[in-house]
Amino acid sequence: MCGICGYTDREGFDVLKKMLTCMGHRGPNDSGYFVDDNISIGMVRLSIIDLLGGHQPISNEDNSVHVVFNGEIFNYIELREELETKGHIFRTSSDTETIVHAYDEYGLSFMHRLNGMFAIAIFDKQNGRLVLIRDRYGVKPLFYAVKDNSLVFGSEIKTVLCHPSVNRELDYEALSHYFSLRNIPAPFTVYKDIRSLLPGHMIVWDKNRCKVVQWYQLSMTPRWVxxxxxxxxxxxxxxxxxxxxxxxxxxxxxxxxxxxxxxxxxxxxxxxxxxxxxxxxxxxxxxxxxxxxxxxxxxxxxxxxxxxxxxxxxxxxxxxxxxxxxxxxxxxxxxxxxxxxxxxxxxxxxxxxxxxxxxxxxxxxASYGHHRLVWPVSAVQEALRNGTSLDTVDYGFFNDRREFVINLAQYEPWEWRLAYAAFMEHEKISLFSEAGKKLFMPFSTANFLKDIYLSCTAEADELNKMLYLDINTLLHNEILYxxxxxxxxxxxxxxxxxxxxxxxxxxxxxxxxxxxxxxxxxxxxxxxxxxxxxxxxxERPKEGFVLPKNTWLREGMAEMVKDVLSVSRLGIHGFFNQGYVDALVSKFFEGDEALTFKVWTLIILQIWYEQYLNMS
The missing domain is CATH 3.40.50.620 (HUPs)
Known part of the structure; x- marks a missing residue:
């Protein structure tokens, strides 16, 4: 497990050193780098496998390929045996070395042989290219920026920001999605200059050209009954x-x-x-x-x-x-x-x-609240299409909340999914001030989700289509992040x-x-x-490691909530309709637990924004 970083320009070593230092928490045991003409790559290491011999970067037999890597290759023992039978000579017992030899043997399809979690950077000197690869489901993060004919990358956003060519201009489309999803979805980040490489994708940097390629696609085609x-x-x-x-x-x-x-x-x-x-x-x-x-x-x-x-x-x-x-x-x-x-x-x-x-x-x-809604909402929509009585519908988990299901049935799945996030699209209109509307309302989170939902295998049923949407949004943007x-x-x-x-x-x-x-x-x-x-x-109810925010925010943290969302603090940006926020907070303190996500989303944004102003 490590942090990796690098760039494809002639910035001095001081920049690489700064990038490595700012993510030292990711790798307190070791660090390493490789610099060649206009390619600089580096890593900080948390030693897990081959504690003494796993130093990175690692190269192949003729030193034409160099690798830095964050993650673990869990089938490295079997893969090593396979590569040794093909004549590859290993110098360490680390899982990292299997990457460089697998790339030598199989080229840009080698990732399909990996069982692991990984963000990989490969400098192929012979072919004059830098390759960045993110694992299938986004367990390990990888961020990048393309600036002035240069590629900058790192395991964390703060690492990429260390490069002098990358600026801190905010991406208001990304922030618009945040108010709905409670996270910023890849490929966006909060900064316009920086993108998050999507899971199952890779970047090939060749002759000052950046090509993003999807190397893995999860199929939802049913194979069982x-x-x-x-x-x-x-x-x-x-x-x-x-x-x-x-x-x-x-x-x-x-x-x-x-x-x-x-x-x-x-x-x-x-x-x-x-x-x-x-x-x-x-x-x-x-x-x-x-x-x-x-x-x-x-x-x-x-x-x-x-x-x-x-x-x-x-x-x-x-x-x-x-x-x-x-x-x-x-x-x-x-x-x-x-x-x-x-x-x-x-x-x-x-x-x-x-x-x-x-x-x-x-x-x-399938376990989340919105997963429970899929069959009831689908059943209501089918009843409405067929003109049959809604009393005959199986409302499942929501038998005592039938009106809630019927109301959501007027929306498409990618729209009603937002009812289990923070702010739905129509709620954003009330949330934002006139200035905020100009910044955030040109963008539609529902349309962003729609494109992903509709890219799912057509043969998949309604529940698996919703799961596909979550795997391609919630999973890597929130859970794995x-x-x-x-x-x-x-x-x-x-x-x-x-x-x-x-x-x-x-x-x-x-x-x-x-x-x-x-x-x-x-x-x-x-x-x-x-x-x-x-x-x-x-038979127990689902919880997980979720903080009791609804209780804490109303009780021990009540004064903090009121202070963070006060007019004096929100006024530094003017994004919000203060009357709406005040009413929201009042209803929350009166006991409306359904507002917890909304209040928490605003608190986090405000504290982050104040930190952003201090950094800027």
């Missing part, structure tokens, strides 16, 4: 077990996040079978013990069942209030998603350098076995009717989990 249920349970279990086995390859201590949900609990159960010693597990608890936050209780059940070496970090609203500005700074741009992993990862780093998590399962197997940024802020690596490409591709070929069935979320995955977790875990 409902009658395959038992066969699928066995198949998922087999592949997931092997995924976890591979992700235990490490020369440093490893552990696992344990929320007590079915995903992390299943991971811990399988880890315990492969690990030669008790697995270290870690959970988040809360000092004020909100009644609805039971993660710690359920995590203890799993810890006891598998005899893990279990630890809990107890967090309070004061931790959030005091360190929120520092967390926002680590994220480099406005981000109103989950941030609790910052505190838990910092605590875990005392004990482990690598941790497995259950992230990705919700996006592949905080996963990487906030763990690496504390020099810790997170591995996600559900995002092994074999698990993901299998999941995406399963019909949606086996993902939500009989009002059961993640139906088929629960069948697998039942082999490892007790019924009490299988």
């Amino acid at each position: 409902e009658n395959d249920e038992q066969l699928l349970v066995d198949h998922i279990d087999k592949i997931l077990r092997d995924s976890i086995r591979l992700r235990l390859r490490s020369d440093v201590n490893y552990g696992a996040y344990l929320s007590g949900g079915i995903d992390s609990s299943t991971v811990v159960g399988i880890m315990s079978e492969y690990s030669p010693k008790p697995v270290k597990t870690f959970s988040l608890a809360f000092a004020d013990s909100p009644a609805h936050k039971l993660d710690a209780y359920y995590a203890r059940i799993i810890a006891e069942k598998y005899g893990t070496e279990h630890y809990e970090y107890i967090m309070s609203y004061d931790d959030l209030q005091q360190e929120l500005p520092a967390v926002i700074a680590h994220l480099d741009q406005p981000f109103a998603g989950v941030i609790s992993s910052f505190w838990l990862s910092r605590f875990m780093q005392q004990y482990v350098t690598v941790a497995l998590s259950g992230d990705g399962a919700d996006d592949l197997f 905080f996963n990487d940024m906030l763990s690496m802020a504390n020099s810790m690596e997170v591995r996600t076995p559900f995002l092994d490409f074999r698990v993901a591709e299998l999941a995406c070929s399963i019909p949606g009717t086996l993902k939500i069935k009989d009002n059961t979320l993640k139906y088929i995955l629960r069948k697998v989990a039942a082999r490892y977790v007790p019924r009490e875990i299988l």
Whole structure:
């Protein structure tokens, strides 16, 4: 696990040194660089595999190809054996070296042989090109800027900003999407000059030309039917077990996040079978013990069942209030998603350098609130088309909220999806001031989502189309973004076995009717989990490591909320209709929990913007 950076111009070494220094938290154990004419590449290393011999950059036998790399190649042992039979000579035992030899052997198709998470930079001196590659699902980030016939890249936005040619002009289209999605979606970043390389894409920089190419596409074509249920349970279990086995390859201590949900609990159960010693597990608890936050209780059940070496970090609203500005700074741009992993990862780093998590399962197997709406909304829309009574519709999870479903049925899926984000398009009109409307309203988040949704395999059912939208937006822009940024802020690596490409591709070929069935979320995955977790875990409500923001913001942090969203502070940019914001905050304090996302989104934007002005 590392941070990588570089550029294709004649800027001096001081620029590269500055880029490396600003992401030193990503690699406290080592650093390295390669400079040749107008190519400079560098890395900082968090040593995981081959602690002594894994220094980067690594080159091939004749020093014509040089690689820096962030991530892990989990099948590096098998890949090395394959390459050695083809005559390649290895000088280290690191997974990084398999990349340079695989590139030599297979060219620009070598990534398809990798089972891992990666952001890779390859300087091919013989062919005069620099190649940047991001993994299939975006587990590892990679940002870049094309400026003055030069390519600048880095593992973090702040790294790219170190280059003198990259400026800090804001991208108002990106910010417009933030107010809906609570994150800034790739390929955008908050800065006009900087883009986020999309998952499954690569950049080929050749003769001062930048070509972005998609090298991987996840198919949602159905290959199974409902009658395959038992066969699928066995198949998922087999592949997931092997995924976890591979992700235990490490020369440093490893552990696992344990929320007590079915995903992390299943991971811990399988880890315990492969690990030669008790697995270290870690959970988040809360000092004020909100009644609805039971993660710690359920995590203890799993810890006891598998005899893990279990630890809990107890967090309070004061931790959030005091360190929120520092967390926002680590994220480099406005981000109103989950941030609790910052505190838990910092605590875990005392004990482990690598941790497995259950992230990705919700996006592949269907668990979020908007996933529950897909079948009821589709059923209402079909009834309206056919002129049949809405009383005959199966409203599923929303049987007591029928009007809510009927109201959403007037929208297309990419439109009503925003009801489970922050601000829908029509709500933005009320949110923004006249000046704000001119900046943000020319852009449509619904249209941005529409293009992605409609690019899904036509044969996919409605639920899998929604999952495809999430995999191509929510997964890498929120879940994996905080996963990487906030763990690496504390020099810790997170591995996600559900995002092994074999698990993901299998999941995406399963019909949606086996993902939500009989009002059961993640139906088929629960069948697998039942082999490892007790019924009490299988039947618990979903939580995850989500802060009790609705309680904390209204109680211990109330004065901070009022101050951050006051007219004196919001007035520094004038983006918002102050009357609307004031009314929003008042309703939130009166107990409208549905407004939590909206209030949090505005708080994060304001604190980030003030930091931005100070940096500028």
